[in-house]
Amino acid sequence: MSRTRRHPLPRTARIAALAGTSMLAVALSACSGGGGDGKGALGADAGAKVAVNLTGDNAKAGEQVKVTATEGTLENVSVKDGEGDALAGKIAGDGRTWTSDRVAAPGTTYTVETKDDRGRTGTQRFATQQAGKVNKLDFNFKAGSTVGTAMPVSITFDHPVKNKAAVEKQLKLTTDNGTKGSWGWYQDQAGRQRVDWRPQTYWKPGTKVKLDADLKGVDSGADGGWFVRDYDNTFTIGKDQQVEVDLDSKRLQLVRDGQVVKSIPVAAGTPGGEKASWDGKMVLMRKEGTIRMTSQSVGLGDAYDKMVRDSMRLTDSGMYVHAAPWNAGNYGRVNNSSGCVGMSDADADWLYAQVQPGDLVEVTGPGSKGQAKLGNGYAEWNMSWTAWQKLSALTPGTH
Structure with missing residues (x-):
């Protein structure tokens, strides 16, 4: 086996080499953005000093993402899933914490990128646990359709919804003329869970309606499963x-x-x-x-x-x-x-x-x-407005 003979460097050369090694280490530290070890801390010494509440490959779904600065304050936080969709959130007034508006969905990998007040950056990734059961829903109208003045918005679920208030909070119905209405929960003729939105009075012809069901990451409750996507739909009110x-x-x-x-x-x-x-x-x-x-x-x-x-x-x-x-x-x-x-x-x-x-x-x-009976078609117009409001899972006026 061939051998390469090593020749000792002069003392001055050894000192220069050691100095160069030290400078390289500083440079690497400064360039590393905090690779993230999945244990909460982000970055090397020169990276942003922050901690994330969700970590590892089996993080709990249905939780808000919280990022905390352990040194300095936060300037920017970005949390995105594998498809590039961002979780919106806000930095607290003291700059120390950032909290997502919505929760982390099951079976999803998220990338957390941070920047602090000193310009230091960091990156971390975590993945949430898979959903044991997925809940899906159906609308009673096609997107872009035109319907009559008595049509309620009706959503039917594949599985029972026990956490009705949590689901109802994520159902946002908007109109171009401020139509007042309320959600009501009951079972349909086949025994499936259903929630309808009924205007207080019949729709005004020409009303433009948009429904956003921001349900991704919401837990239906026992035996109901998780929602793993958002839905949106629009329709127009036709002739009177x-x-x-x-x-x-x-x-x-x-x-x-x-x-x-x-x-x-x-x-x-x-x-x-x-x-x-x-x-x-x-x-x-x-x-x-x-x-x-x-x-x-x-x-x-x-x-x-x-x-x-x-x-x-x-x-x-x-x-x-x-x-x-x-x-x-x-x-x-x-x-x-x-x-x-x-x-x-x-x-x-x-x-x-x-x-x-x-x-x-x-x-x-x-x-x-x-x-x-209610659930056999759309029988809600046989109820008074006060009685209908009582079928909501939320306090009247909050949805």
């Missing part, structure tokens, strides 16, 4: 119109801007028993076109199985307004359907083209089976 059904006269009217546009003879549900129609204030949920309707789906045995056109849904339990040509002899004369409001093909075609999801549909007159 409503449908009025009179069970006594057996007629339906479309009213627009307070004026009757057309009156149509109809046949509604058979009075008494399960075949009667619901009454009260309902909302046109969806225009479903031609669909298959079976009596078994609404608990009425084998009474019917038909393809039905111009179907306009009023309740989750299966009440519709639709074309019913097989019942032509009874329009305007006899209510003998299985609960729906039927009319001729021509009248149904016309009405279907005129109405919009979100239009109020009000059924009055004798022979109904009462009002549909």
Whole structure:
């Protein structure tokens, strides 16, 4: 094996070499931004002296990020996830601490970058624990759609929400005209958790509405799971119109801007028993076109199985307004359907083209089976404003 012979340096050269090594060490220290060891302290001697409350690879999700200066004061703090989205936050008045406005989401890696009052910088990374269960949600309208003046904002969750107040605080609904409203919590017909936002009075036509559900990092509570993303949605309020059904006269009217546009003879549900129609204030949920309707789906045995056109849904339990040509002899004369409001093909075609999801549909007159329960469609307009506000998880006026 070859050997390289080492020659001792003169004393003066050794002193110069040692001095150079010392200068290099100082330079490295000054350039290091604080690599971060995951234990809270950031930076080497020349880096920013700060500590972060969340550390390591299994940090607790759902906590605000807090950065504390252990020496000097903070000038700037940036906390971003792997996609570059920043957690907004504020530096306290004394400059010693920075706290994020929102919490850290589960299964996310964050990079914390700091700069203090001496220009020293530091960087640290931490990752939060994975979510054991993820909760998702669905809206009752498509983004950018136009809906009627009675349409509530309705959110349905995949899993139960026990921390209702924490979730409701993150639901922000804004309008271009300051519309007043409130959230209300209940279960839908299928037993799923639901929260609706209802205006105090019907929407004003032309209102622009924006919903921001800033839920990323919020815990639903026991058996509910975590939210791992934010949602946003917009819609516009359309024409001022409503449908009025009179069970006594057996007629339906479309009213627009307070004026009757057309009156149509109809046949509604058979009075008494399960075949009667619901009454009260309902909302046109969806225009479903031609669909298959079976009596078994609404608990009425084998009474019917038909393809039905111009179907306009009023309740989750299966009440519709639709074309019913097989019942032509009874329009305007006899209510003998299985609960729906039927009319001729021509009248149904016309009405279907005129109405919009979100239009109020009000059924009055004798022979109904009462009002549909809250959760069976959109029945909140049958409640007083005071009663509706009580279904919020927050104090009225705070949301």
